[in-house]
Amino acid sequence: MGDTTPVDPPTPEGSPIIKRKLGVDGEEEELPPEPEPEPEPEPEKADAENGEKEEVPEPPPEPPKKTAPPPPHSKKEDTRGGGLEFWGELEVQRVKFLNYLSRNFYTLRFLALFLAFAINFILLFYKVSDSPPGEDDLEGSAAGDLAGTGSGGGSGWGSGAGEEAEGDEDENMVYYFLEESTGYMEPALRCLSLLHTLVAFLCIIGYNCLKVPLVIFKREKELARKLEFDGLYITEQPEDDDVKGQWDRLVLNTPSFPSNYWDKFVKRKVLDKHGDIYGRERIAELLGMDLASLEITVHHERKPEPPPGLLTWLMSIDIKYQIWKFGVIFTDNSFLYLGWYMVMSLLGHYNNFFFAAHLLDIAMGVKTLRTILSSVTHNGKQLVMTVGLLAVVVYLYTVVAFNFFRKFYNKSEDEDEPDMKCDDMMTCYLFHMYVGVRAGGGIGDEIEDPAGDEYELYRVVFDITFFFFVIVILLAIIQGLIIDAFGELRDQQEQVKEDMETKCFICGIGSDYFDTTPHGFETHTLEEHNLANYMFFLMYLINKDETEHTGQESYVWKMYQERCWDFFPAGDCFRKQYEDQLN
Incomplete structure (x- = not known):
């Protein structure tokens, strides 16, 4: 086949391409072109098109057109746009406020505890009286809204029995009032109560966001x-x-x-x-x-997005x-606790003494005290079952006492008016649970001495067995469950703390191995086996597309999905590998 030279596409004269070609061939060379800046990396067809556009004579300028005046509803659009900006700014401020509550959640909890202590300090100045405070007492004092109601039959109208009932009610009335000399305690108490309720509500919002x-x-x-x-x-x-x-x-x-x-x-x-x-x-x-x-x-x-609106959102x-x-x-236990905290704060406006319950928050805020409370619920199921067994055993003793030993349950010192505690089963059972279980020597310490009675021997067996099974065994088991749970929780916390301080979390090698060199364990946990680096690596794998994983990343990701942690270098580290190579 013969040599064929490529034919250039037709280009109009005067274009930059023709000028360049003529200049190179030496034929019909025109004036030397002006120095041009360095050409683009890859001049393409756009260059020719630009050249063509440059040679085309520009059309005469068109006369300016008259612009129509803006439509009359443009002001409404501006108003609508301003409204959108207002709601957008309001949403931004709402998000900032919620973020502020989230960041300061624990500060709000501490503030609520401080307010509870301040309120309960003022409650120490309350005084109770059988008669309403007079003018002398009210001077410098605040009569409380906590007036207790007596057991009277209510207020009566007219004369006769109604007046007697009203008189009995007045006699049984109990009045609570704030005894002070400054006159500032009552308004301070009200302000602190309102502020405490507000902070409790903000704590719920902060917990919801955080x-x-x-x-x-x-x-x-x-x-x-x-x-x-x-x-x-x-x-x-x-x-x-x-x-x-x-x-x-x-x-x-x-x-x-x-x-x-x-x-x-x-x-x-x-x-x-x-x-x-x-x-x-x-x-x-x-x-x-x-x-x-x-x-x-x-x-x-x-699917195509539906038009925005309330119905679409619903x-x-x-x-x-x-x-x-x-x-x-x-x-959630924490949310329930905050809800209870809020309810008690609201009830505090009805009766200020409800604010005393908020002092328990100190046990929830201090970790050591929280461990003590956890010791009660740690073995909760066993504890409840043991208490149930205690109630059953006491009921069996109640049945025996009700049938054979009723005459020993007279608690009255007046022989003419006996106070029998075991004439009905309910009273007898409650007496055994309330008095017998709390007595150090059992039920025998709280009823009459059987000396000289025909049932003396049976009473001795009854009293001793009650003391042995209820006081010695069952109550000791309940106390032991609580004490053992507290010791177990304390040992777990101490063991975790000791392991974190003396062992590497990644490889599990003790600090005594690394401390043969100065700062060996600290250097190992900060540079070689830093827990944060492993956590960041796992988060990196979680957020990375699986198709972009390398070989090692795919291996670790597969094991992570299977919850297999063999990729952690348990019992191994760079220093140990280096020593093994030297040996």
Whole structure:
């Protein structure tokens, strides 16, 4: 085949391309071109088009057109735009306010405790009197609104029995008033009460912004992991008495689940893992998935966005998910405590002595005191069962006493008016529970001496066995459960603290191995096996697309999904590897 020279596309004369070619060939060379700046990296067709446009003579300028005046409704649009700006600024300020409450949640808790102490300090100046405070008492004093009502039959109108009832009621009235000499305590008490209620309400809002998303995240994570790894609701069902497991069943087929948990494809993973064995249709129906698209039926379908409006917003609410979410929130112990705290603060406006309950907040705020309270609930089930056994044993002794030893239960010192405590079963049982259990020597210390009676021997056996089984054994078991729980919790905290101070959290090697060199353990935990670096790496893998993982990242990610922690260098470190190589 012959050589063919490429033919350039036709270009109009005078274009930059023709000028360049003529200048290079030396034919019909025109005036030397003006020095041009460095050309673009890759001149393309756009250069020619630009050149063509440069050569085309510009058309004469058009006469200026008259612009029409703005429509008369432009002011309304400006007003509407100003309204949108106002609501936007209001939303920004609302978010800032909620963020401020979240950041200062613990400061608000401390402020509420301080206000409770101030209120209860003022309550120390209350005084009780049988007669209403006179003018002399009211001078410099504040009559309280806490006037106690007596046991009279109410106020009567007219004469006769009504006047007597009114007189009895007046005699039984008890008056509470604030005894002070300054006159500032009552208004200070009212102001502090209002401020305490406001702070308690702000604490609930701050907790809702700070802790509630974390509570929902933990619950969703727990449910998602049980679904994926344990096959809960697929291979096994929660027990009937598992209220938490039965409640979580409500959220499985909702489009919004999981909302706070980071793994949005947990339902698809469950379907791929258990679908071949237990049936994809059954699992898809359980999880509310569409097998055709492998997506949740409502939440992830790509549909044109509906026009914004109140009806659209109402239709977009996932009712079942919101019901489940409220159930999780209102069963959270911390939220219930804050709700109780708020209710007691509101009741304090009816009776100021309700503010005394807020002093218990010091036990919830101090970790050491919180451990003491936890010791009571740590073995809660065993404690309740033991108390129930105690009640049953005392009831058995009540039955024996009611049938054989009623005459010994006279608590009156007047022989003419006996006070029998065991003439009916209810009174006899309450007497044994209230008096017999609290007595150091049992029920025998609280009833008559059987000396010389025909039932003396039986009474001795009755009293000794009650003392042995109830006082020595059952009460000792209850006390032992509380004491052992406190010791166990304290040992756990001390063990965790000791391990964190003397062992590496990553490899588990003790500090004595690294401290052969100066600052060895500190250098190891800060540079080689820093826990924060491992946490950041896991978060990096969680947020990174799986298709972009390297080989090592894919290995760690797979083990993390299987909850296998073998990628942690347990019992190994760089220093140990180096020493092994030298040896």
